Amino acid sequence: MSCNSPKNGLQSSENKNIESEKETTDAAEEFVAVMEEPNTYMDPFDPDFISGKWEAEDQNGFSFGTWFYVEDGYVSGQYCAMNEDASRIDCGTQDEVNMCYLKSPYLVGKKILELEVVSCYAMKKGKATIEPYGDGQIKWKLTESPGTFGVDHFAPEEAILFKTSFDPWD
Secondary structure (H helix, E strand, O other): OOOHHHHHHHHHHHHHHHHHHHHHHHHHHHHHHHHOOOOOOOOOOOOOHOOOEEEEEEOOOOOEEEEEEEEEEEEEEEEEEEEEEOEEEEEOOOOOOOOOOOOEEEOOOOOEEEEEOOOOOOOOOOEEEEEEEEOOEEEEEEEOOOOOOOEEEEOEEEEEEEEEOOOOOO
């Protein structure tokens, strides 16, 4: 019987290794399956989701886009709206982000982001909201207009925005 003991111990050790390899393989396959699922996480306060450039489809003869970044506890950025012949432009530059802007406290877990809006065209204040919409888009809605449309600003009342770049400075 003493001759069989080492052999039985070896078989037991081999079985444990095979079981361990099978568990590792199963766990790896589950991980790969999870990683291949599409990313449907759309928290507007997640820096990876909100940061970047966003554009809307044609807005009744005006183009409209935004850019956002997360810094120092705020989601910040600007919008740019202009008519077809570019004779009416309501846009700021990176250098003007303190004068005309979109800004909101960074509040993790909220479903709607409320932005303070300052028009670059007339420097008037208003408010807007953005929220996840559809498959990775955001919905823009002016809740307090920064003046009269076509006079003080050119931001649309509502728009569906599509991400065009992950880099807000691109």
